Amino acid sequence: MLNNSYLLIDTAALALNVQTLQGELNGAKLVPVIKDDAYGLGAVPVAKQLMNCGIDTFAVAHVSEGLILREGGVDAEIWVMSIPLDFQVESAVAADLVLTVGSFRQFPVLCEAAKKANKRLDVQLKLDTGLHRIGFREDELPQVARMFAEAAPYLHCVGSFSHFANNETEHMESQYSLFLSMAEQLRNLGMDPGPLHISSSASLEANAKYNLDAVRVGRRLYMDNPENPTGKIREIASLRAYITDIRERKAGDSLSYGGVFHLPEDAVVGVLSVGYGDGLTPELFDRHAPVLIRGKRAKLLASCMDQSFVDLTGIPCQVGDEVTFFGYDADGGFLSSQEIANWIGANEGCALTGALTTRVARVFR
Numbered sequence: 001m002l003n004n005s006y007l008l009i010d011t012a013a014l015a016l017n018v019q020t021l022q023g024e025l026n027g028a029k030l031v032p033v034i035k036d037d038a039y040g041l042g043a044v045p046v047a048k049q050l051m052n053c054g055i056d057t058f059a060v061a062h063v064s065e066g067l068i069l070r071e072g073g074v075d076a077e078i079w080v081m082s083i084p085l086d087f088q089v090e091s092a093v094a095a096d097l098v099l100t101v102g103s104f105r106q107f108p109v110l111c112e113a114a115k116k117a118n119k120r121l122d123v124q125l126k127l128d129t130g131l132h133r134i135g136f137r138e139d140e141l142p143q144v145a146r147m148f149a150e151a152a153p154y155l156h157c158v159g160s161f162s163h164f165a166n167n168e169t170e171h172m173e174s175q176y177s178l179f180l181s182m183a184e185q186l187r188n189l190g191m192d193p194g195p196l197h198i199s200s201s202a203s204l205e206a207n208a209k210y211n212l213d214a215v216r217v218g219r220r221l222y223m224d225n226p227e228n229p230t231g232k233i234r235e236i237a238s239l240r241a242y243i244t245d246i247r248e249r250k251a252g253d254s255l256s257y258g259g260v261f262h263l264p265e266d267a268v269v270g271v272l273s274v275g276y277g278d279g280l281t282p283e284l285f286d287r288h289a290p291v292l293i294r295g296k297r298a299k300l301l302a303s304c305m306d307q308s309f310v311d312l313t314g315i316p317c318q319v320g321d322e323v324t325f326f327g328y329d330a331d332g333g334f335l336s337s338q339e340i341a342n343w344i345g346a347n348e349g350c351a352l353t354g355a356l357t358t359r360v361a362r363v364f365r
Contacts, residue, residue, distance in 0.1 A: 003361035004273035005241035007353065008327070009041055011049050011364055013234040017221055018053040020232050024204065028211040031079070031197070033218035034069075035061035040279075040353035041222065041237055042362040044072030049364070050221075051076060059216050063088040066097040079124060081161075081216075083134050089113045093121060098158065102126035102134035107147050107155075114154035125160040125193060127182050129175040135162065138182055145189035159214070160186070160193035167202045176210055205230065223349045226338040235337060237353055238327025239360070241278075243293070243319050245271040246312060255309045256302035261285075269301065270312040272323055277305040279356035280325070283344040285309075290340075292324040293317050295331035326352060 022030055032055055038046040047058055047069055057077040060066050063085070066078045079098045086109055092099055093113045101110070101123045114121045125144070128135035136144050148157060162179045164172055176198060183193045195213035201220035203210045205228075224233040249269045255261045263269070270293075276282050285303040291310060292298075294317055301309040310323065322330060326337040326349065337349025346352070 001361050001363065003359065005239065005278055005359070006361040006363045007041065007356060008238045008240060009046070009362065009364045010234075010236045010238075010328075013236040014046075014049055014221065015053050017233050017236065018050065018055070021204075021217060021220065024208065025211055025215055026208055028199075029057065029195075029197075029214035030055065031057050031059050031214050031216045032221055033059045033081075033200070033216050035059070035065055035081075035218070036350075036354045037065075039218065039222060039350040040356045042364075043069060044074060045362070045364055047072070047074045047076070057214075063092045063097060063099075067091060067095055070095045070097075083126075090116070093117045093119070098122045098124055100124050100126050100134070101155070101157075102128075102136065104140075104143070104147065107151055111151050111154040120154060120156050122156050122158045125157050127160055127162045127179060129162040129178045129182070129198075130171065131163045131165040133163070138178065138185070141182060141185050142189060145186055145191040148191055157192065157194050159195045159197065161196065161216075162198045164198065164200070164203055167206060169206070172203060172206065172210070219348050219350050222353070223337055226341065226348050229336075229338070235327055235334075235349075237337070238329070239325040239352070239356070240322050240327075240329070241272050241274040241325070243270045243310075243312075243317060243321045243323060244273050244307070246317070246319060247271075256304055261302040261309075263301075268312040268315075270298075270310045270317070270323075272308045272310055274360075275304045275306045275308045277357065278359050280308070281344055281355060284325075284340070287343050289343040290335065292329045292331075292333045292335050293321060295329060295333040297335075298323075 032050050034043045037043045059079045059081055061082050063080055066080050083102050084099050126135035128137050179198050186193045197214035199210040199215045201217050204215050223235045249267055251263055251265045253263045285300045288299045290297040296315050299311045326335050326340045328334050337352050341349045
């Protein structure tokens with residue numbers, strides 16, 4: 001590996017997290033969400049590791065993400081959770097992706113694609129219970145049932161789902177009750193809604209009763225609860241880079257483009273092998289977030305596109321030493337990605353991994 005930085009993914013920890021999650025689901029199906037390149041970890045290798053753990057279904061956001069998995073040799077069932085664009089449908093059908101139906105205008109498009117491919121498409125129905133993004137409202141259910149009946153030669157509903165708008169108990173209860181009611185209304189209208197799923201990482205942590213037939217888990221596969229860690233989920237990713245130079249600097253010396261940061265006092269300043277061009281948000285440096293160097297915390301100072309600055313005062317280290325931005329370091333230290341996310345106002349550490357560019361090597365161990 002010749003990259004300036006790498007994201008180390010612990011596959012044994014991932015397997016343990018899967019085992020822990022399956023023990024919490026009370027028989028519900030675990031469906032890993034590997035959208036956004038598995039939150040920046042690498043969708044294809046993550047999917048293959050999860051398949052080794054017995055996972056047979058994945059969820060993605062876009063058709064393009066599902067096609068990348070297929071091209072990478074992932075032959076599991078793949079759910080596309082957003083409405084596909086019309087020009088994507090033919091390729092999605094050819095790749096046997098399970099598409100979402102959340103708009104009436106999709107019916108003729110999907111039926112025509114099924115007819116052309118000479119196959120009956122497996123699709124999922126999106127019900128709007130409060131997020132108001134995509135999906136059918138309660139008053140639209142009679143038309144939904146009628147259109148699915150008319151499209152029966154071409155479309156097969158293999159599940160129905162919704163999405164919680166927030167994690168407040170009152171709102172979750174309201175959406176959950178409405179979702180169950182809508183599913184029952186469909187049955188009364190003569191339509192089988194199929195297996196039901198509404199829960200994700202946060203709602204799984206909130207109440208197991210929301211599990212229903214399947215739970216879509218993203219963040220919780222990779223890291224613990226950001227506000228109230230359970231201690232059951234192990235963080236699987238560690239971002240590491242290197243010290244490339246060390247200099248003694250004087251109070252008042254400026255750092256980075258335009259001299260945006262001035263040292264308030266004399267300091268030992270290290271230069272790091274990464275910058276915001278690698279996906280490290282400048283806010284981490286503006287707010288002087290911590291990093292780990294030889295098991296000790298050091299303070300970020302400023303950044304450039306390809307390099308950045310850290311305060312090494314009082315830390316015994318040398319050029320070539322690793323710097324850990326979050327996760328575990330080689331000395332046994334740990335810096336939670338959730339803690340670092342809090343420094344920039346992000347609610348989950350996935351915001352950090354998801355922002356990393358392709359310059360950061362993904363290494364699976």
